[in-house]
Amino acid sequence: MSESPLPAVYTKTEPRPAPNGQGTGLFATTDLGVGKVVLNIKTPYVAVLDTPRLEDTCSGCLGRRQHGEPGVVLKACTGCQVVKYCDRCLAQYSTVSSPFFSSSLLFTSLYHYTSLTNSEKTCQAKDWKFSHSLECAIFKQLRPRVLPNNARAVLRMVLRAAKGRYSPPELDAFSKLETHAREIRQLNPQQWGRIALSSKAIKMYSGTDVEEEVISACGAKLDLNSFNLTNTVYDRVGLYLHPYAALINHSCDYNSVVGFDGDELFVKAVRPIKKDDQIFISYIDTTYPSTVRRSELSERYFFNCDCSKCKLGLDAPEARFLSGSHDTSKLHAVEGEARKLMQSAAADDSPLVTVQKLKSAMHLLHETSAWPVTRQPYVSLRDELITALISAGLFDEAFIQAAIRYLRVDPVVYRQDGHPIRQVHAWALVKLAIHLSADAGETRLEPLFRNHHIATPNLSLLVWSVLHRLVHMEDQSCVVPSFKDMLHATFDDVQQEFERGRSNPRSMTSEINTQWEQIGALVDLVLANE
């Protein structure tokens, strides 16, 4: 992996002009196999948590330790009480006076900050050094109001730039990023209004002499170029920006995927890439039909996608209905009803009501006899249903739904075995099976199989077979290192459990196949009655 001129950036790519009005793009400098690292960035230009995640995610490791070490408790920064850190990594403090904010900021009293005397490897010390020392007093002054994520991100960039924390190549790369500021002003006046208001506030809070217009341009750059920051299991936790990663253009038929391990970014090849090929990621959820994708891309990113998948239009697999003749206007009406139910389910507080609404929406689609389980919004409805069933404590039903997704949806929707979403869904199935098999008494799973005259499968064998497959295909897998570590640790535990029981699943291939046949039979019956 060669180091780029930008600090902390390791890559097998270089920026070049891209064809078809795509501006600059990144191009492979060598052939790259599936699962290979295309780009690894150790330190973000800026990364912030979404406001609700400030409560439950460490602002230092961005949740990396929380997944590896269950039971980690978060403690609030004693200064601002807004950001929290893993307790195991909290530093020892001594309180000293800070000269930082006395003049430039709006504070009447001298703020006391805690100087860190412990190792810099701690989450709080790391974040303090990176940026929090510059913003802590501002957050404290504003409490109980917490700035929105994009305002906190722009504030961080302004404060870090003022303290000379960015190198000249980083500042230069950031300055060259596309903003589409003119299009935002003309076409999305609400977005521009939010950016402008936020810039005014940032200028006031930070006391910076940078002009509001320049801060607004930072805000527009952030909106256009930031990534969804995700945790180890690919749940969104915040915003991330780096000017090198921001050069990657979009294709719905992408060859690479992005993931985060704490604040470290990984771009991996999800398909084989040849030297000089352009690197493409997806900016949006590509499981939706081209009409939806194209309008999302033109509204937020101001371009018309012309990729091979978009060219297929209604002939593309994700847009097709089941074979037969269909009244399309009726199908659209049903889709509208299903979407309304989905929206109202999202707004509901009660998991059981949410479950009912989502099931009703799925039933509407199923009743058309035209809607494949792999066509949106069916796919998203099932994802939401699994989450709602888990919240409602209905783990057996969640397990069956996760098995439907694993066996019948994902192989079509995410064709590559190593696709991170496919791996995360497999992990969810494993977790549910482990949870159910740990239940001492009879779970509701047994009657479910019995009622359909199917023998109940041995969940431990299923868990072993999924984990065995995931661990053995890890070279081709596009997940981040902490996810792989989690799989390894769980597989080792399961393997040891079998060894203690003096059995060896490696020699039980036909038993394992039988368990999958049993699961497959129930999955098809549940789908037929959806």
Ligand SMILES: C[S@@+](CC[C@H](N)C(=O)[O-])C[C@H]1O[C@@H](n2cnc3c(N)ncnc32)[C@H](O)[C@@H]1O
């Ligand atoms: C995150 S930036 C990517 C880097 C950008 N090409 C540059 O030169 O700074 C996103 C912008 O790149 C352009 N872009 C990305 N993918 C594209 C595509 N498939 N076709 C046309 N333009 C694209 C659009 O202008 C979009 O708003």
